[in-house]
Amino acid sequence: MPPNKRKIKSEEASQSSSNKTKEIKKNKVVDKWQATKSTMKECFQFLFNNEKFADVHFIVGKDEKQQIIPAHKFILVTRSDVFETMFYGSLAEPGDKIPVPDIEPAALLAFLKFLYTDEVEIDTNIVMFTLYVAKKYNVPALQNHCVKFLKTNWNVDNVFLLLTQAYLFDESELANFCLQMIDTTPVPAFASDFFIDIDLKTLSDVLKRNTLKIHESLLFDAVLRWSEAECKRQGLPIKPKNQRSVLGEAFKLIRFPLMTIEQFVNGPVKSGLLSDKEVVQLVIYLKGDSKQPKPSIPFSNQNRYSGNGVYSTYTYGYASMYNGQRY
Incomplete structure (x- = not known):
């Protein structure tokens, strides 16, 4: 092929590649979501349970109840030393999938919601599961919220159940309260x-x-x-x-x-x-x-x-x- 034709094809390929790059960049910022958020909390709230920029995924639940929940390492490590060790420690494992079959999906979402926004969304159905997740990943602030919720919402019919769970999760303050x-x-x-x-x-x-x-x-x-x-x-x-x-x-x-x-x-x-x-x-x-x-x-x-x-x-x-x- 003559040199001038090679040059023309090369320029066409370069132009095509440039156009694709511009198109990709344009698509990435087309929503301009950042401009609609006035605080850091609102930005993190937008990213909560969002695939956008997600670089890690929790695989929770079992069988037909299994879910894949996206997250962002940077946010996780700012709230938990356990995550910092998991992602950046000397024994950190490659990959972006974290299987957690021992965690209920609703409890993990409540946990992540707190990490991203400081908002506590728990009820009697998930509070003990959420407490378990908070202890597993060493987030004392959420642990305290869960214990406070349990102490406020206890009743005489379930106090022995609450005591058993307090022992199970090594929550001495809650156990003493139940006693x-x-x-x-x-x-x-x-x-x-x-x-x-x-x-x-x-x-x-x-x-x-x-x-x-x-x-x-x-x-x-x-x-x-x-x-x-x-x-x-x-x-x-x-x-x-x-x-x-x-x-x-x-x-x-x-x-x-x-x-x-x-x-x-x-x-x-x-x-x-x-x-x-x-x-x-x-x-x-x-x-x-x-x-x-x-x-x-x-x-x-x-x-x-x-x-x-x-x-x-x-x-x-x-x-x-x-x-x-x-x-």
């Missing part, structure tokens, strides 16, 4: 379905408390109900021997000496959970002369609250009276 709420509203709390679902360690933590405002006979009834549920979970027949076995050392945390002799005979003795020796020891203790020293027994006689408690029958089960106040 205090159980202290003050023990009767309906122990009557809830969530109580019998707690594990043995949680049950033991509750039984160790000196601040429970409940009569020991009612507490024993609750423990008896828990032991029946635990036998079912372990596939054991509901028999006194098995109930005592599943309770383990937690059984020793019941303060039988705080009961009256009538409560003791009509409750613990009839349950069959105590050995004959323990029954004899406790009967002697409870019927003993108040002027004489009490015999030694393997159960604590320490009151669970300060002051004198007065207990009365109530329409739903029982309600305790403490210093004139109903709990």
Whole structure:
């Protein structure tokens, strides 16, 4: 091919390439979205869950619920040291896909919404999942918002569920709050379905408390109900021997000496959970002369609250009276 024709074709190719470049550049800025935003927050809000400039994608959920959620590394690393390590640390992995099957899509979106805009959009359905994500990626500010939400929206029916989740996520502040709420509203709390679902360690933590405002006979009834549920979970027949076995050392945390002799005979003795020796020891203790020293027994006689408690029958089960106040 003659040199002049090569030159013409080269110029045509160059011009074509230049035109394509201009067209691409034009398409990239055609929306001019930046001009419509007056603050940095508005810009980041625009980029939230937006493919524009996205350089990382979270793959969340499983099977048909799986979603791909776009994000921007620069924003993520400014809010989380975990992301900084993931993307720019010495062990950073290449690629823009982050599989997170342990995270619910709604919770991740709430988490990212906070990172991008500082806005908190949580409800009772996703708050615990969002707390999990905030802890996983070490965002204390969002963790605090979640805990505050839980403390504000708790109720006596779900306080044991909340306590279990607080232990699961190592939220000591929330766990202490739940324990205090159980202290003050023990009767309906122990009557809830969530109580019998707690594990043995949680049950033991509750039984160790000196601040429970409940009569020991009612507490024993609750423990008896828990032991029946635990036998079912372990596939054991509901028999006194098995109930005592599943309770383990937690059984020793019941303060039988705080009961009256009538409560003791009509409750613990009839349950069959105590050995004959323990029954004899406790009967002697409870019927003993108040002027004489009490015999030694393997159960604590320490009151669970300060002051004198007065207990009365109530329409739903029982309600305790403490210093004139109903709990």
